[in-house]
Amino acid sequence: MYIYDEYDQQLLNERVAQFKGQMERYLDGKIAEDEFLPLRLQNGIYVQRYAPMLRVAIPYGALNTAQLRALAKVARDYDKGYAHFSTRQNLQFNWPKLEECPQILADLAEVQMHAVQTSGNCIRNTTTDEYAGVIAEEVTDPRPYCEIIRQWSTFHPEFAFLPRKFKIAVNAVPGADRAAIQMHDVGVNIVRNDAGDIGYRILVGGGLGRTPILGEEICSFLPEEDLLTYLDAIIRVYNQFGRRDNKYKARIKILTKALGIERMRELVDAEFDRIRDGAGKLTQEELQRVKKHFTDPAYRELQNNPAELEAAKAESPAFARWLGRNVRAHKKAGYAVVTLTLKQIGTPPGDVTAEQMDAVADLADKYSFGELRSTHQQNLVLADVEQSQLFALWQEAKALGLATPTLGLLTDMICCPGGDFCALANAKSIPVAEAIQARFDDLDYLYDLGEIDLNISGCMNACGHHHVGHIGVxxxxxxxxxxxxxxxxxxxxxxxxxxxSLGKILGPSFAREQMPDVIARILDFYVAKRSEGESFLEAYRRIGHAAYKEAVYGPAN
Structure with missing residues (x-):
């Protein structure tokens, strides 16, 4: 993973010192509340329903164990002993004291972590596939490109005060998209052309929230060296023409829809032509400099399916079930990619205690070269585990409550903090998630249902991505x-x-206590009507919305 140089660290240290001074002046009454608001937002601090919330950046989901232990220490020393992994691969502390946030940021800076641009109207954390760099099917490792975007966008003076927040996601797997690039302001799909050259298919104008829209293609193939200049052109057009009079209409998705994709393309191309040969062009020298931080670890020469793994599978059906659901193939023979699920029944999805963070850091040191990733589904990934060590890892993870074998199933749900914490929420999300987890806790039933994305948001801001859940709440x-x-x-x-695709509203809303029964009616109808081997989404698309609505609400009068 990327390691800061002296220049990176100096920038971060200066930001920490700057914010410490700003906080001191604010607490002394020398900075007014409205003047302090953008300053704290620039450092990842929100004021939530009951306490401040500090959002820490985890660029493209990559963490090392020193960083995870530092996060655990923050949870223990400054919060209530736990933290929350978000759907944007970041981590949130929900109970820090405002006056202690500068010291938290100083502590995190010692392990090359920060909260810069995790809030405010700026370019936010760039995200990507949690399996980046360790799966055979990707075009190339997308992490160096994410890091290049991170370095370009952090402290970019022209883009510090955009009309609204701006999110970029990068995908590099043909025919798959774990980064959800169509739901972002800009989606970057790394591809190869017929000549074998790496480039990008660029999407623009996606986003969820109050007005959910899928991104549209603005460029079918952008040469590799033009990545930053083209992104620069898009954001300059947005900065110039995006609305600032109405925050609900300020995202680039609204601008793209209003202009139409053809006119948007014309404006971007004109700006791109003006700057494409400037200093922002991505040179091979710069690309190789960054790529050096993402070389393979010291893999051993191993064989797939070692005897000890096969013996453990035969002896333990529970291990075999976890292996089939939470472990996937690695590009290197003899290794595997393991997902630790933060979805134990009775625990809010994405929440993790300080003790669990310390323990996961130990697991990553022991089994995965001291690195791990956070995911869009609010889980954690150990990307480089020897297959011969999977049984030992499973035993330790199970003791920590992190080996629920439900990855991709109904109870592996996405859930925002909702009204338990967020001042913007209309309703609580966590109690609904817990009630559904408790109702559907039979593994055989979950496996029979197959893969179902259940996403829960507490308000229209859609932090729980309900618009793109197979079932959205x-x-x-x-x-x-x-x-x-x-x-x-x-x-x-x-x-x-x-x-x-974007989900379609089923009908009138339900009270909280009705939700498990409503979900049960939807699932019962799917089970009764599905064809052999047909997934929930496939069945829904075949059967149609009206039939599901009738199954839940009864025949229309």
């Missing part, structure tokens, strides 16, 4: 009462990029 407010709206048929891309 949205918290709504009805005269001060919490209710929940269901949508069906969403898909973030997953294993089929061309099948990305």
């Amino acid at each position: 949205l918290g709504v407010d009805k005269k001060g009462e919490e209710f929940y709206q269901i949508s069906l048929g969403g898909n973030s891309g997953g294993n089929h990029t061309e099948e990305a």
Whole structure:
């Protein structure tokens, strides 16, 4: 993973010192509340329902064990002993004291971590596939390109105050999209042309929230060296023409829709032609400099399916089940990619205790070269585990509550913090998630259902990505009462990029206590009507929305 040089560290240290001074002046009453607001946002601090929230950047989800232990220490010393992994691969502390945030940031800077641009109207954390660099099917490792985007966008003076927040995602797997690039302001799909040259298919204008829109193709093939200048051109057009009079219409998706993709392309191409040969061109020298940070670890020469692994599978059906669900193939023979699920029943999805973080750091040191990744699904990944060590890892992970063999199944749900923490939420998300987890805790039933994405958001900001859940749940407010709206048929891309879709609202909302029964009716209908081998999403698309609506609400009058 990328290691800061002296220049990187100096920039970070200067930002920490700057914010410390700003905080001191604010607490002394020398900076007004409205003046302090953008300063704290630039350092990842929100004021939530009950306490501040500090969002720490995890660029493209990559962590080393020193960083994870530092996060655990923050949770223990400054928070309530736990933290929350978000759907953008970042980590959030929900209970820090405002006046202690500068010291938290100083502590994190010692391990090359920060909260810069995790909030505010700027370019946010660039995200990618949690399996980047360790799977055989990708065109190339996308992490160096993410790092290049991170370095270009961090502290970019022209893009510090955009009309609204701006998110970029990068994918490099043909026919699959675990980075959900169609749901981002800009999606970068790394591809090869017929000549074998690396380039990018660029999408623009995607996003969820109040107005969910799928991104559209603005460039079918962009040469490798033009990545930053083309992104620069897009954001300059957005900065110039994006609305600032209405925050609900300020995202680039609204601008793209208003202009139309053809006119948007004309404006971007004109700006790109003006700057494409400037200093922003990505040279091979710069690309190779960054790529040197992402070389393979010291893999051993091993064979797939060693005897000890096969023996453990035969002796332990529970291990075999976890192996089939939470472990996937690695590009290197004898290794595997392991997902540790943060979805134990009774625990909010994505939450992890300080003790668990320390323990996972120990696991990563012991089994995966001291590195790990956070995922869009609010889980953790150990990317380089020897197959002969999988049984030992499983035993340790199970003791920590991190080996629930449900990856991709109904209870591996995405869930935002909701009304338990967020001041923007209309309803609580966590109790709904816990009620559904408790209702559907039979593994045989979950495996029979197959892969189902269940996403829960507490408000229209869609931090839980409910729009792209196969089953989406949205918290709504009805005269001060919490209710929940269901949508069906969403898909973030997953294993089929061309099948990305937005869910369609099923009908009137439900009270919280009704939600497990409502989900049960949807699932019962799917089980009764599916064809052999047909997934939930495939069945929904074949059977149609109206039939599911009738199954839940009864025949229309």
